[in-house]
Amino acid sequence: MLYSPAPMHIPDGFLSIPVAIILWILSIALIAIAFRRVSSDLGEREVPVMGVLAAAIFAGQMLNFSVTGGTSGHLLGAALATILLGPWASILVLTCVVGIQALIFQDGGLVVLGANIFNMAIVGSFVAYAVVRLFQRLSGGRRWGIIGGSFAAGWASIFIAALACALELALSGTSPANIAVPAMGGIHALIGIGEGLITLGAVTLVLAARPDLLKSGQEHARATVWVWVTGGLITLVLAVLSPLASSHPDGLEWVAEQAGFLEKAREPGLSIIPDYTFPGISNEAVATILAGIVGSLLVLAVALLVAYSRRRKST
Amino acid sequence: MHANFLDPYQEGTSPVHRLDARIKLILVIAFILTSALTPAGAWPIFTLLLSLVLSAELLSDLGIVFFMKRALLALPFVLAALPLLVTVDGVVLLALPLGLSITQQGLERFISISLRSWISVQAAVLLASTTTFPEILHAMRALGLPRLMVAIIGLMWRYLFVMVDEVLRMLRARTARSGESEFSGHRAGGTIFWRSQVAGGMAGSLFLRSLERSDRIYHAMLARGYDGEIRSLPQPGLRPVDWLVLFIVLLLLLSLLVLSRILWG
Amino acid sequence: MSCVVEIRDLSFTYPDGHKALDHITLDLAHGEKVALVGPNGAGKSTLLLHLNGILPRQTGEIRVSGLDVSGKNLGRVRALVGLVFQSPDDQLFSPTVFDDVAYGPIYQGLPAEEVRQRVQEALERVKMSEYSSRVSHHLSVGEKKRIAIATVLSMKPAVLVLDEPTAGLDPRARRTLIELLRELPITMIVASHDLPMVRELLPRTVVMDQGRIVADGPTATILSDPDLLARHGLEQ
Ligand SMILES: Nc1ncnc2c1ncn2[C@@H]1O[C@H](COP(=O)(O)OP(=O)(O)O)[C@@H](O)[C@H]1O
Numbered sequence A: 001m002l003y004s005p006a007p008m009h010i011p012d013g014f015l016s017i018p019v020a021i022i023l024w025i026l027s028i029a030l031i032a033i034a035f036r037r038v039s040s041d042l043g044e045r046e047v048p049v050m051g052v053l054a055a056a057i058f059a060g061q062m063l064n065f066s067v068t069g070g071t072s073g074h075l076l077g078a079a080l081a082t083i084l085l086g087p088w089a090s091i092l093v094l095t096c097v098v099g100i101q102a103l104i105f106q107d108g109g110l111v112v113l114g115a116n117i118f119n120m121a122i123v124g125s126f127v128a129y130a131v132v133r134l135f136q137r138l139s140g141g142r143r144w145g146i147i148g149g150s151f152a153a154g155w156a157s158i159f160i161a162a163l164a165c166a167l168e169l170a171l172s173g174t175s176p177a178n179i180a181v182p183a184m185g186g187i188h189a190l191i192g193i194g195e196g197l198i199t200l201g202a203v204t205l206v207l208a209a210r211p212d213l214l215k216s217g218q219e220h221a222r223a224t225v226w227v228w229v230t231g232g233l234i235t236l237v238l239a240v241l242s243p244l245a246s247s248h249p250d251g252l253e254w255v256a257e258q259a260g261f262l263e264k265a266r267e268p269g270l271s272i273i274p275d276y277t278f279p280g281i282s283n284e285a286v287a288t289i290l291a292g293i294v295g296s297l298l299v300l301a302v303a304l305l306v307a308y309s310r311r312r313k314s315t
Numbered sequence B: 001m002h003a004n005f006l007d008p009y010q011e012g013t014s015p016v017h018r019l020d021a022r023i024k025l026i027l028v029i030a031f032i033l034t035s036a037l038t039p040a041g042a043w044p045i046f047t048l049l050l051s052l053v054l055s056a057e058l059l060s061d062l063g064i065v066f067f068m069k070r071a072l073l074a075l076p077f078v079l080a081a082l083p084l085l086v087t088v089d090g091v092v093l094l095a096l097p098l099g100l101s102i103t104q105q106g107l108e109r110f111i112s113i114s115l116r117s118w119i120s121v122q123a124a125v126l127l128a129s130t131t132t133f134p135e136i137l138h139a140m141r142a143l144g145l146p147r148l149m150v151a152i153i154g155l156m157w158r159y160l161f162v163m164v165d166e167v168l169r170m171l172r173a174r175t176a177r178s179g180e181s182e183f184s185g186h187r188a189g190g191t192i193f194w195r196s197q198v199a200g201g202m203a204g205s206l207f208l209r210s211l212e213r214s215d216r217i218y219h220a221m222l223a224r225g226y227d228g229e230i231r232s233l234p235q236p237g238l239r240p241v242d243w244l245v246l247f248i249v250l251l252l253l254l255s256l257l258v259l260s261r262i263l264w265g
Numbered sequence C: 001m002s003c004v005v006e007i008r009d010l011s012f013t014y015p016d017g018h019k020a021l022d023h024i025t026l027d028l029a030h031g032e033k034v035a036l037v038g039p040n041g042a043g044k045s046t047l048l049l050h051l052n053g054i055l056p057r058q059t060g061e062i063r064v065s066g067l068d069v070s071g072k073n074l075g076r077v078r079a080l081v082g083l084v085f086q087s088p089d090d091q092l093f094s095p096t097v098f099d100d101v102a103y104g105p106i107y108q109g110l111p112a113e114e115v116r117q118r119v120q121e122a123l124e125r126v127k128m129s130e131y132s133s134r135v136s137h138h139l140s141v142g143e144k145k146r147i148a149i150a151t152v153l154s155m156k157p158a159v160l161v162l163d164e165p166t167a168g169l170d171p172r173a174r175r176t177l178i179e180l181l182r183e184l185p186i187t188m189i190v191a192s193h194d195l196p197m198v199r200e201l202l203p204r205t206v207v208m209d210q211g212r213i214v215a216d217g218p219t220a221t222i223l224s225d226p227d228l229l230a231r232h233g234l235e236q
């Protein structure tokens, strides 16, 4: 029925709480800035424009094209939204999309929502913006800059967001960096091609039908130099840090442990028979069984309650 | 075409349906936090958390099967944690070829992560399937989400179904013209690049039409007196039973958390 | 094989349990122009979507040019059935008119020269030749409608299927469209509420209501039976 356009929505349980909290804080700060920027650009029109476009991006993620043998390319939309609306509006629109996906469709977790917003809405938009600006500069505003820029922005937004996702998993001790980074990076380097192509197709159409939109998108973005500098920095840092982390996974684990992101793995050998005592019970196995019994009783009681109230209702 | 299948809300009058949405939202987040903070290997605590969410599912009257099906969503991501089996040092349980071995600590961490995500997803499904979207929106507003954000998300939800319908109709129109030539010499389908550009064209026209639609909506809002300020009616107070449920469940979660931290932390 | 479309005992129920088609049996001979009329919700669109397998057949039989509409025939059938949707916006999703009209032929894998030729022919048929490089997005509804028809004519279909073609058109655009359809030498089935158009253009009429065919005969006879029309919400 529903699918993730790219396997990048982290579910709950996969990030450690400190990582999740830090990314929440970062995301909230940037969303707040985005709100200020967009409000001053759009004024009263903000609500309808952002709301309808968020719905459009959400629906647009259902668009696909077949690649080969049952696989297909999809759209995530961060690059498209950035090119057409500017980076700040894009952050808002994608935050709404990612938030709804988590809250209503369980596509990505709730406690880790800050991280998913960070990866897909913020990193995605910033990186896309940096790439688009780079191509504009290089091409001097000529057509090939727009074409090449849309493809590259689509690709990079997916690829770099995936690297961020992999690093977060590694920092949380959920997936070792030397496996997560190449795996996520590799898969999304391919998925990103689909994103780049669809973004290119969409921008081509807008260029044909409403070239004015692309121009205005570039103009009010000009004021925000630091966005594309930041986007460029994120790209560079992640692109350099990821291979580093993946070739020294112990280094990252060390950082994570120092920062308290990781529950320290207990010393091997000591934990087979833990040396704590449950009040009156001395063994984890017994505690587990006890918990199982308590749990089953709870479930049973509720089931009986439901059955009983149903009977009462039907009579 | 009707995209209503998107709405995960299931009609009902169960106690879970009737619990105030604000309380539900807080409890679901507290529950997911608790499971995230429960240390790996604290099996008794995980068992109790699981029975807690199972009980709530039973109370919701929607049937456990429904929840199990929806909870499969998080499953593919478990792949990301799979390497832990062989990369965590510890007591060797099973030696594999290529010099790899599954360790007890690795297994413990892997299962804990999978369990956490499985029970967390169930809690999230419970929230979404027993609470209407406007209720969730109100709850988010009550818990401090900025008015503007709530207004945007509300409008997004309103037009989500319209947009999805639009996309489905476009896809349908594309399928209708995706035919094969009568001469077997021609390979149908065109190139990958061309197909991607067609999909991109759909995305582009969807975007343009949405932008124009948002203009019309804005004018309709102005016509009814919209001035950029979002107003809403005050929310009704909480019933005593809502407070009671909130208090008891939070206490329960907190004690489970403290217990797990003391015994396994 | 004298019939382009043969439908036998076709029934269809939507996933929500609504029975939209109830034992439909219908034949279309070569060159026939048939109207499909009936109140909103009668099942007209549902029936049309079956003709090229967009909605999968549940019970009964459908054949187009002798091909069973299912499985491996779907590709062929989709080229044979030119389905024009009610809203042309859904059908026009490419940057230019040319790209849209070329979709079908390119998908079929035809050589570039033939694609260009087909596009040109199709646009001539709908009197829009000079629009080839225009952007679909900016056309008027009437123009979009004609382009939408061209996008299926370029596939050289055996049967043209139109869902409410005159809905939302102003009188002049409607007139142009009717003249254009009159000149097309091709089998067609048209779902419509526009009874004056039906009378003018389509010699045979099929009346549907609640998923069933309730009348089928010469348009002149059916449209001059006020009782029948009133019973099915079609009074003029
Ligand atoms: N996707 C759908 N799901 C459920 N019911 C549908 C769907 N599409 C149409 N219907 C119902 O099927 C019946 C026939 O619809 P339709 O074929 O569109 O009628 P018409 O085109 O004659 O107005 C209507 O009652 C309609 O509500």
Ligand SMILES: [Mg+2]
Pocket (backbone or CB within 6 Å): C044, C045, C046, C163
């Ligand atoms: Mg209809």
